Amino acid sequence: MTIKQLSAFVENKPGRLAEITEVLHESNVDIRAMSIADTTDFGILRLIVNCPDKAEKALRDAGFTVSQTSVIAICVNDEPGGLHHALKVLSQVGVDVEYMYAFISREDRSGAFVILRVGDEETALEALRKNNIKLLAAESIYDM
């Protein structure tokens, strides 16, 4: 149970991010979650959107270097220790987390959502399921 994340290459220059959001806007793409890290020269913009294939094509046609990566989305209790519980499960089975970012939704106030990119997806999914951590299906995120 994985979801599609878009990764786009962005130069560290004024206006570059806005060029990407302009393309998404024009293609009527809704952004669910996003993350970008700052480095000196360039960044990789990670996006969860409502229609990843359409968004990827729009960005590629506009000349961006873009690709799809599979990530895991989980829902944790929005309370102290909620995220810790899930991460501990992963650490116990020796799965490393490459990066993660979180968001909350308008409807479901009780849970916080976390996007995880892990080294070993199979092992991670199995361990999360066994420990009753709520995994989100692709559709439920896209339709959020």
Next chain:
Amino acid sequence: MFFQKEIETMNRKDLEQLQLERLKWVASYCYENVKLYHDKFDRAGVDPYKIRTLGDLRYLPYTTKEDIRDTYPYGMFAAPMKQIVRIHASSGTTGKPTVVGYTKKDLDTWSDLVARLCAAAGATDEDIAQIAFGYGLFTGALGLHYGLEKLGTAVVPTSSGNTEKHVMLMKDFGTTTLISTPSYALYMAEVATRLGYKKEDFKLRLGLFGSEGCTTEMRDKIEEAWGCFATDNYGMSELMGPGVAGECELRDGLHFAEDHFLPEVIDSATGEILPEGATGELVITTLTKEGFPVLRYRTKDITRLNYAPCACGRTHVRMDKVIGRSDDMLKIRGVNVFPSQIESVLMTVPQVGGHYLLIVRRQGFMDTLEVQVELIDSSLLTSYTDLENLQKLVKNKLHTVLGIDVKVSLVQPNTLERTTGKAKRILDLRKEGEEKAGK
């Protein structure tokens, strides 16, 4: 394939005899008809009527681009305007353009020589050739145009600009031969891919590239993108335009049209003539031109001459692909760097595109070189490590070739400037820095 086989395969003794006769003619013709040359001969105390051997060429005065600028526009025309039938001018990136004129006979020779190089590259009267050089004052487009027509090739004069239309016509017309700069050929391939065309949609089999340098690696990239056989040719408007030298199908050097051009290689700093096979600045004397003859023209192009016979049967001397221009040579922390060296490294890294920009800065007393390349491989976006490794790989490869450290910057695709003419690939900010520091 030959266009003028008898001349192209002439034995060297006869060729040198022909050159000597023509050299005697052009020296006296320049002396009698161009004031600049009259003065140069007199000042140097050289008698143009006393040339006895080809070796006497060394006594003749050099001609520079500045000479042509100083006599703008017609000062170096040797024929009266009554006999001039065409005028061309260089792009003139700095100041006034350099203006050249042709008599009817010059145009006839010109189209013969272009036909020669096209035939040598493999073009025939069955081909359909699309010319993507800008028509106008620039010699490239019209030079190739009349040469290809003389060969019997069907010429499609699309000129430059509107790349989408170019690509469409290439498919619809079944174009087999493309005439352009190497960088524009690559750009056209990018556009074709973006528009959804496949290699099989085109009948392109041959590319004749010129007007800017092209490394073997860049050529390989063009061939891969278009599935065609790519050849390089050499010329400049001061000498005639395209047609001065071109590759035969063996692509082991560019054959000079030695019956019309006499090449030498000199040390560009001292002006000393270098021995056969040495690398230096190419100097050329036109042997038959009437409208705009030049004696020992300093091309500023760095190359090497090879007099060994070629397996194709041509006896005319070959020059290596131009390594760079003596004034394009960047001196970074005391090391000579030619953009072509950087280009040949980048072409071996498939994750980055074919376009690049070199930025030179001075920080304190240190020169720095930044190389900007476009990231095209989207599979590297999973982690920053992959991108940083790519930067390191390019940096290390460049260090191996250049011997200096450079900064490698990855930029977004299609953000570096594309041109239909000569690509501008160097941004030297050192002078600006010095001015600022001086204020």
